[in-house]
Amino acid sequence: MDQPVQRVCPHCARISYESGARCPYCGHSFKRGSGLVGMAVLLALFALVVLGGMFLMLVAAGNEADRKLDREVSRVQRNLNDQFDQIQGNVREELDKRLPEATPTP
Ligand SMILES: [Zn+2]
DSSP, rough: OOOOOOOEEEOOOOEOOOSBOOOOOOOOHHHHHHHHHHHHHHHHHHHHHHHHHHHHHHHHHHHHHHHHHHHHHHHHHHHHHHHHHHHHHEEEEEEEEHHHHSSSOO
């Protein structure tokens, strides 16, 4: 912990080994620059986390919607098949009723 930190002053570009908040040569504050950078990094991380979370939520919602759509589509298809079968049966009955049993061909 007590090891001196080697820092380069962003203002005068001299290396200082003091742990103070200011450069011992020019008095420029180390804190402000690094603080801003830290803030930017934090903001970027925050944005990344938020965006990542939103992306994951969207993906999850999309998957759920896809599953629902799949279920819905297969249900509709089953219904259509049933109805088609019914119609076919009705038509056949109707045809059977209307057609004479034996069609005499001349
Ligand atoms: Zn300096």
